[in-house]
Amino acid sequence: MPTSAPILVTVEAPGRYVFYATLIEAPDDYPFGATECGAGADCRSTGLVALGVVPGGTYSVTIADRPAPIPTPGAPVTVPWHR
Numbered sequence: 001m002p003t004s005a006p007i008l009v010t011v012e013a014p015g016r017y018v019f020y021a022t023l024i025e026a027p028d029d030y031p032f033g034a035t036e037c038g039a040g041a042d043c044r045s046t047g048l049v050a051l052g053v054v055p056g057g058t059y060s061v062t063i064a065d066r067p068a069p070i071p072t073p074g075a076p077v078t079v080p081w082h083r
Contacts (some may be wrong), residue, residue: 013056031068063067
């Protein structure tokens with residue numbers, strides 16, 4: 001699957017966030033999470049990586065790990081994650 005162009009997202013800071021995405025064509029079939037896995041790598045996720053953000057910070061997040069456990073949209077994150 002080709003890499004998409006970067007997407008700019010603004011979040012409240014300070015805070016700690018986990019990032020994940022689904023394909024809009026099949027949201028129940030193709031979830032991806034932000035782990036320590038790079039794009040195009042064969043990953044076996046051990047949980048999502050939580051990113052601590054500060055006011056004025058800019059961060060790069062790669063959402064590429066398909067086996068990553070994905071939180072339920074709109075609910076508190078209860079799936080495994082680490083800093």
